[in-house]
Amino acid sequence: MGVDRRSLSGKTQIFIVAILAVLFICTAFSFGETFSQNRFISPDTCGDCHSEIHSQWKNSMHHLAHHDPVYVALSQFLLKGLTDPEEIAESESCVKCHTPVGNITGYPLKTSDDLKKVSTIAAQGIQCDYCHSVTGAKKMENNGLILDPGHGEDNPGTKRGPFADSQSDFHENAYSEFHTGSEICGTCHNVTHVSFGTKLESTYDEWKEGPFNSPDPSKKITCQGCHMFQRTGIPATASTNRPPNKGLAADDGPTRDHVFTHVFVGANTVVPPGFGGKDKAEMALERLKNSADLALDTGRVNEGWLGIVITNSGAGHYLPTGLTDVRQMWLDIHIMDEKNTTVFSSGAVDKDGYVPENAIIYHTVFGDGKGKPVLNIAQAREVLTDKRIPPGQSVREEVLFKTNRAKQLTIVVKLLYRSAPQKVMDLVLGKGKQTLPIVTMEEIRTTLTL
Ligand code: HEC
Ligand code: HEC
Ligand code: HEC
Ligand code: HEC
Ligand code: HEC
Structure with missing residues (x-):
């Protein structure tokens, strides 16, 4: 029994075309695996035990990646007036890095999706459970991170980080070499045009080819070696000291010789203060002046x-x-x-x-x-x-x-x-x-x- 195409009504045909279009868009924009959203745990929950790290990350450019008004305005502006499908594909790709938890859990898949409909957790930008569920990267551009998240608060799974001897009652812990290298940052901090291959941002490549990617361990400085040593009064640049930040990685944990800071400050003095992150703007000034x-x-x-x-x-x-x-x-x-x-x-x-x-x-x-x-x-x-x-x-x-x-x-x-x-x-x-x-x-x- 076949379907006579001529017998399909105009409405049905439009419906089929619409389904095909949706399928095309889905394959075009959600390249990787998709997870259900309840596999991710809210940053506030992590903050219950990691209060210091949480307060550093709060109002950072990573936390604000989805809400950042400069990003929101520019990404919506760039969508306007494009007709070339290859150009449109690039303009629709922003959410892969700026709203990563949303993108891998199904919404938003593209920049023109209604960004106000994004779930509360996805709107928290680049967050704890996203980075600490990472196991590696399949490519060094356009966010090639591979994730293995847990199953929500009842079964949080493994949180990967720099310690080989760390324990928690809440989640499993594992040492991850990947977290200690520049590559976990570099796969997002290398932005390539999805159609034309033009290098739009190349921070990781610049670092990789530069003097700080030295084979001599005493000369090597990873992204974390500067950016995750910074705190107020310590800009942690190549021309200033980068002393260890002794303290607690978890409120109930042991004292650690160095706890990587999570302020993720670059040069942005504009956006964090609008969200209560005045300290981040001051740290950006200290960084720029050094x-x-x-x-x-x-x-x-x-x-x-x-x-x-x-x-x-x-x-x-x-x-x-x-x-x-x-x-x-x-x-x-x-x-x-x-x-x-x-x-x-x-x-x-x-x-x-x-x-x-x-x-x-x-x-x-x-x-x-x-x-x-x-x-x-x-x-x-x-x-x-x-x-x-x-x-x-x-x-x-x-x-x-x-x-x-x-x-x-x-x-x-x-x-x-x-x-x-x-x-x-x-x-x-x-x-x-x-x-x-x-x-x-x-x-x-x-x-x-x-
Ligand atoms: C952009 C990715 C990213 C985000 C977002 C992030 N972390 Fe981390 N975190 C890292 C990396 C990378 C390290 C290890 C750095 C190294 O070893 O060079 C780390 C280290 C840690 C550690 C080990 C202690 C330390 O700081 O050295 C803990 C605990 C931790 N993070 C918790 C959190 C919590 C809680 C949040 C959210 C409030 C968070 N992280 C957000 C990437 C991230
Ligand atoms: C592969 C990951 C990735 C993709 C895809 C991506 N970005 Fe970004 N974006 C970044 C990174 C990393 C930064 C931080 C670089 C910096 O601060 O100079 C950034 C910063 C920005 C900023 C600066 C915000 C500010 O407050 O100064 C804007 C604006 C922006 N992106 C717009 C876009 C738009 C529009 C798109 C889509 C056409 C897009 N991005 C796609 C990674 C990405
Ligand atoms: C009930 C308290 C509690 C909660 C909630 C919690 N953690 Fe932890 N976490 C700990 C303790 C305790 C340690 C051990 C700290 C140490 O060894 O210095 C730890 C260690 C870690 C480490 C280091 C792992 C390693 O081996 O390097 C990471 C990463 C981490 N937590 C991430 C998270 C993330 C992400 C969340 C939220 C999804 C979270 N934690 C929620 C208590 C907690
Ligand atoms: C030797 C110290 C050092 C290392 C290593 C380092 N940075 Fe930076 N970074 C800086 C300084 C200083 C600035 C401020 C000046 C500037 O904007 O370039 C900065 C600024 C930035 C900015 C903001 C740029 C802007 O103008 O918007 C980003 C994004 C960034 N770094 C990401 C990275 C990433 C990703 C890596 C690793 C691939 C890395 N950094 C490695 C010192 C470092
Ligand atoms: C999931 C993708 C992703 C990962 C992983 C990631 N970043 Fe970012 N990063 C971004 C985006 C997107 C922004 C810009 C947010 C905005 O401006 O709206 C950003 C912003 C920053 C900034 C602030 C730049 C400024 O202009 O002030 C710094 C510094 C930074 N990242 C460093 C790092 C470091 C260090 C790591 C690794 C530990 C890392 N990032 C991992 C996507 C990522």
């Missing part, structure tokens, strides 16, 4: 030539890293004569808060495949320019100016950082609606008599 060194070569200023050397002395990856098409790190250079008249100026933001086109800026620019810059990463078919500073390395800039027969010159050079250009904020949120703070990472001021 990331770079500035030096001036003033040997030939009387000829109208100034040399500036910027060294990435603190980061384990390029400076800046991460979302480098959006991040701005630039030089603000100001030279005045003895009457305070400006002789040369570059990089001062204009009245709209925009960095002028001719400023010396460190970031990446993506292109459409034909050499034209694109703002929407979904359309990024190529990297047009990548001007940044590798870990441990220096770049040298030259400035030419007219001395105008000055008798004395005051030179002020600042290295500045901002999470996103004002232009992007204006485009996404509306003109002048939101301004972002500009952080002075380094500053040199000197006066020379010619």
Whole structure:
């Protein structure tokens, strides 16, 4: 008995097409295994015994990955106006990293799903039970983590971490070498365009190819070696001390020589304070102020030539890293004569808060495949320019100016950082609606008599 296709009503045909479309979308966006949501335990439950770690993680960028208003606004904005299915596939992929528990438990599968309908637990972003159920990674990009979660609070399963001798009445414990290496971070901190393969973020690759991935164990510093040693007053960068954090990993546990901190602070001074995480913003400032060194070569200023050397002395990856098409790190250079008249100026933001086109800026620019810059990463078919500073390395800039027969010159050079250009904020949120703070990472001021 076959089904005569002509006998199907128009409505049934539409229904079948809709089912097929849903199936296609499901296979396209939920590449991996799916788990039922009740296999994950709320971070608050973990916090009952791991109170210190919980308070560090709370309001961190990982906790906020789903709610982060900058992410929410940008991800919704990027969906607009796309027609190319390959571009749409990228724009729909965000939730895999930003709402990972939701994504592997079935909702949201794509960025255009109603993000307000996300369950309470999935809305908690990158959380305890997600990371501590990890057993390994199948690829080093676009979140290739493999998970083996427990079965909820009645049967929490195994929590994996750095201790070989740890015990808990609540859950099983296991030593996991994977948790002690950069790879657990790197599979999410390497973002590749799902269709075009363009490297959109490459923090892990930058670290892997850099000096901190040293075969000599005394020189090796993992992501955790900096980022999970940071706490207030201890920025834990390559140029500052990274002393162990002796204390309790669990409220009832033994004293440990080092308890890895869970603040996950990078350079973001903007988002955590909006959620009660002022301490995270202060830690981000401390981190940024211990990331770079500035030096001036003033040997030939009387000829109208100034040399500036910027060294990435603190980061384990390029400076800046991460979302480098959006991040701005630039030089603000100001030279005045003895009457305070400006002789040369570059990089001062204009009245709209925009960095002028001719400023010396460190970031990446993506292109459409034909050499034209694109703002929407979904359309990024190529990297047009990548001007940044590798870990441990220096770049040298030259400035030419007219001395105008000055008798004395005051030179002020600042290295500045901002999470996103004002232009992007204006485009996404509306003109002048939101301004972002500009952080002075380094500053040199000197006066020379010619
Ligand atoms: C982004 C992934 C990630 C998240 C989220 C996360 N952890 Fe961890 N955690 C780690 C890693 C990685 C280590 C081990 C670091 C190492 O050995 O280099 C660790 C270590 C630990 C340890 C061992 C003690 C220590 O800190 O050294 C405990 C306990 C722990 N985490 C509990 C938690 C709890 C509770 C939460 C939620 C409040 C949480 N973790 C969130 C990745 C994570
Ligand atoms: C009833 C208390 C309790 C609860 C609830 C609890 N833990 Fe633990 N956990 C402990 C104790 C105690 C230790 C041992 C600490 C030590 O050895 O220093 C521990 C150790 C750990 C370790 C270290 C494992 C290792 O071998 O390195 C991790 C990771 C961990 N817990 C994660 C979690 C996560 C994730 C949750 C929430 C799903 C959670 N814990 C909930 C009490 C608890
Ligand atoms: C499941 C994917 C995932 C894993 C695993 C992960 N991260 Fe992240 N991480 C993210 C996302 C997504 C954000 C950005 C959240 C946002 O801005 O909305 C982030 C943000 C951060 C930030 C804050 C950046 C800033 O601008 O301030 C730091 C630092 C960081 N991660 C370090 C780590 C380290 C260290 C590890 C390993 C222990 C790790 N991450 C593991 C996805 C991940
Ligand atoms: C040697 C210390 C060190 C190591 C190792 C290190 N970082 Fe960083 N990280 C820094 C410093 C300093 C900053 C602040 C300057 C900057 O933004 O690059 C930073 C910033 C970041 C940011 C925020 C970038 C931004 O501007 O938005 C992220 C994300 C990050 N690190 C992730 C990682 C990951 C993932 C690893 C491992 C693959 C890692 N880091 C290894 C020191 C380190
Ligand atoms: C493979 C994992 C992954 C995917 C997929 C991903 N992101 Fe992210 N995202 C990250 C990481 C890691 C960071 C932190 C890097 C940094 O801070 O510079 C981040 C940070 C961000 C931030 C910075 C937030 C802030 O407050 O400054 C925005 C915005 C963002 N992502 C948007 C998106 C959008 C839009 C998509 C989908 C088109 C997307 N992300 C897909 C991993 C991912």
